[in-house]
Amino acid sequence: MDERIDLEEFYDLRLLTDLALSPDGDRLAFLASESDPDADESRTGLYVVPTDGSRDPHRLTRASAASAPTWGPDGDTLGFLAARETDLDRRAGRSGDDHDGSEGADGSDDGEDGGSNWGGGRTDDDPRSQVWTFDLARGGDARQETDFERGVREFDFGPEGDRLVVSARDPTDEEAEYLDRREEDGPIEVTRLQHKYDGAGWLDDVTTYLFVVDRESGETERLDDAYGAGSGEPLMGLQPAWGATDRIAFCRSSADDPDDDGAVDVFTVAPDGADLRRLTDASLRCSVPTWSPDGTRLAFAGGNPENWYEPTEVYAASDEAGADRESLSASLDRTLPLGGGRPAWLDDEHVVSPIADEAWTRLAVLPLDGEPRRAYERQGRHRTVSAFDLAGDTVALGLTTADDTPQAFALDAGELRDGGTGEPIRRLTSLNADWVADAPLPDCDVVGYENSDGERVEAVVYYPTGFDPDEDGPAPAVCSIHGGPMSYDAPGFRFANAYWTGRGYVVVKPNYRGSTSYGREFSESLKGSRGDLESDDVVSAMDHLVAAGVADPDRLFCTGFSYGGITTAHVVTRTDEFAAAAPEHGIYDFYSNFGTDDNHNWHEWEFGMPWENEATYRDVSSITRVDEIDTPLLITAGEEDWRCPPTQAEQLYVSVRKRGVDAKLVIYPNEHHDVGKPKRATHRLEELTEWFRRHDPGVTKGEELGRSGGR
Incomplete structure (x- = not known):
């Protein structure tokens, strides 16, 4: 092979x-x-x-992408979100008005406010995301359940399955006119402090509400007090969850200026919009509310709205305004994985949740009354x-x-x-x-080492299949730095890792100080700083592997995406031991960056205002030490990245080129912070690999790296 x-x-x-x-x-x-x-x-x-395990999986969707799979309470109805062509049942007949689409989302008769619009009225060629359902007992294609003009973002079933709660944007007439002008490339007008969000674009004043939809009649009712607000709402949504006692939980900011405040509260409301209750007190950044089986309590994730280095914990509270809440996971000193799913109720007295636990993601059992415990050693x-x-x-x-x-x-x-x-x-x-x-997939281990401060740090290391340094000698090594920094690396499949190890590289992924899976003290050590601690841990990892005979000291390479890109730039200001490096989609001048990305609240919390703390902003910026960079740099960015704007990549590129450093700038048009299109993803990996090969002293011109030819 x-x-x-x-x-x-x-x-x-x-x-x-x-x-x-x-x-x-x-x-x-x-x-x-x-x-x-x-x-x-x-x-x-x-x-x-x-x-x-009695049979293989059965595929349900083929024509378009699906998301948010959600079961109805009968166990035969499976809902999902998809942007499909309108259901034929809604278009059949000469006028397509069989469903009586005369009412708008708020019961008005103008149909102009973005709500239910059964009889048409849409002029966009591209379909918007709607709720669709499969009836798995009877079979057949999916049925379209909603027809909101601006689409549906989230949904859940009511306890009897006859109603849905959905979140959808609901513009006023004036706002709808503005949106229409924007779709025709009209001028952008923003009055919000949170003026942009990566992936969502330039923000507007249109409010997202929860609506209750009757599945049989298609009638909708807007819950006027259940609306979206806050700087994080474009990313988080409202996260509606419908409980057994016929109440709906959701999350939103309740601050006077929600764009300037990171707190998010848990609310519950009756399905007719009455009896709104705020369960939390604006001291947490809450998310993923989940009802207990009896519908009397909620479990949810809660983090410090300013200090993101603190562990995000699992809380439980009763469905009462101003309810007492209790952290179920605090004594573990471990955080919930970012984007790792919501906690789930094992029964009315126990919650189960994924936790980030050193270089692993595992489950924890969290009793309402008692000590939490880890479930299983590591699932293998x-x-x-x-x-x-x-x-x-x-x-x-x-x-x-x-x-x-x-x-x-x-x-x-x-x-x-x-x-x-x-x-x-x-x-x-x-x-x-x-x-x-058939694939030459890597071997993997979690390696512990000491940084220059004598602290133990771990790295997840991937090796070429069958690699033995005693027999094969040291290998070229790619240090691939995770983003965040409120994140961590755990063993798992990544195409890039397999691609590189198949070409003879060792791939090293350090869980540097600031990584969130080792407890609050380890994570919070990075608070208020940039560059020194992370780069020390990165360099120390490579020094450890060089000393162990695993990595070739002349063939070391460094790359990272997002915060990993930030750290890569700091690494090359610290050392010249890497033959080449590739900072991707990072920030290199925090002073000039302020206000141009979507993270101004985080930067203010951690560093203060730039005009009040200019020295701090300069100190945490690698661009101020660009005169110390001699390592060849491949610098990448997304043209519409508003988490780490492309102007940052331009600054770093021009600065090192002015100094005569070999550098290349790659910009991906129409891409946000992530590189989403498959051709771009493969191009990115190819660019990185070619950059490392070009500067690899162990590769002669025209030679392919590795121990054998391609598959």
């Missing part, structure tokens, strides 16, 4: 991304991302599989949780290792109640089985 992975194989992968268990736990819906090479788009397919060697759900008597896990793509597994919830050990896990999927069997 050849030992290389071709870039084109990226298009063959189908990667599990999300899980949703049916109420009885007997069936699992999951999403898998995949590439559409002809359209150059990433899409997600929706699948269902029985959790007893070097296996980490990538997705999670719990329902009935079943726990569903997405698990990944370095040598397998994420797969879905199921286990009995009783094992969590009883504190079981071992591997009571049923594998439900075999995504990419043939590809995995």
Whole structure:
């Protein structure tokens, strides 16, 4: 077998991304991302599989991407969001008015406020995201449940399954006229402090509300007191959840100036819009509210709205205004994974949640009355949780290792109640089985080492298949630095890791100080600073591997994306030991950056205002030490990245070129902070690899790196 992975194989992968268990736990819906090479788009397919492992998964969607799989209470209705062509049932007939679309979302008769619009009125060619449902008992294609003019962002089923709660934008007539002008490239007009958000674009004053939708009649009712607000709302949404006692939970800011405040509260409201209750007190950044089975309590994630280095904890509170809340996970000193899914109720007295635990993501059982405990050692060697759900008597896990793509597994919830050990896990999927069997996937280990301050730090290290430094000698090594910094690396499959290890590189991913999975003290050590601690931990990792004979000191390379790009730039101001580096989508001048990205509140909290603390902003900026950079730099950016604006990449590029440093600038048009299109993703990996090869003293001109030819 050849030992290389071709870039084109990226298009063959189908990667599990999300899980949703049916109420009885007997069936699992999951999403898998995949590439559409002809359209150059990433899409997600929706699948269902029985959790007893009795048959292979069945694919439900084929024509378009799906998201947010959500089961109805009957266990046969499966809802999802998709931007599909309007349901034929809504278009049949000469006028398409069978559903009586005369009423707008607020009961008015003008149909102009972005609400339910059954009879048409849409002029956009591109469909908006709506709620669709499959009836798995009767079969057939999905049914369109909503027709909001501006689309639906989130939804949940009512306890009887006959109603939906959805979040949707609801512009006034004046706001709708402005949106129409914007769609025709009219001038942008912003009055909000949070004037932009990465991926969402330039922000406007249109309010997002919760609506209750009757599934049979299509009638909608807007809940006037359940609306979106806050600087984080473009990313977080309202996160509606409908409980067993017929109340709806959601999250929003209640601050006087929500764009200038990071706090987010948990609210509940009756489905007719009455009896609004605020459960929290504006002291937390709350998210993912989840009802207990009896509908009397909510579990939710809560973090410090200013100090993001503090662990985000799991809280529980009763459904009462100003309720007393209790942290269920505080004594663990561990955070919830960013974007790692919501906590789930094992029963009315226990919550289960993923936690970030050193170089792993694992489960914790959190009793309402008692001490929290970790569930299982690690779900298997070097296996980490990538997705999670719990329902009935079943726990569903997405698990990944370095040598397998994420797969879905199921286990009995009783094992969590009883504190079981071992591997009571049923594998439900075999995504990419043939590809995995043939691919030269890496070996992996978590390596501990000391930084220059004598503190223990860990790195996740990926090795070429069968690599033995005693026999093979030291290898070229790529240090790949995670973003955040409120994040961490855990063993798992990444195409880039396999691509590089298949070409003979060792890939090193340090969990530098500031990484959130080692407790508050380790994470908070980075607070108020940039560059010194992280770069020390990065350099110390490479020095450790060089001393161990794993990494070739003349063939070291460094790259990182987002905060990893920020750190990469600091690393090359600190040392010249890397043959080449690639800071990607980073910030290099925090002073000039202020107000041009979507993170002004974070920067203000951590560093103060730039005109009041100019010295601090200059000190945390790598651009002020650009005269110390001699390492060749490949610098990348997204043209519409508003988390780390492309002007930052331009500044760094021009500055090092002025000094005569070999450098290249790559800008991805129409891309935001992430590089989303498959052709861009493969191009990015190819650019990085070619940059390292070009500056690798162990590679002669025209020579391919690695121990054998391509696959």
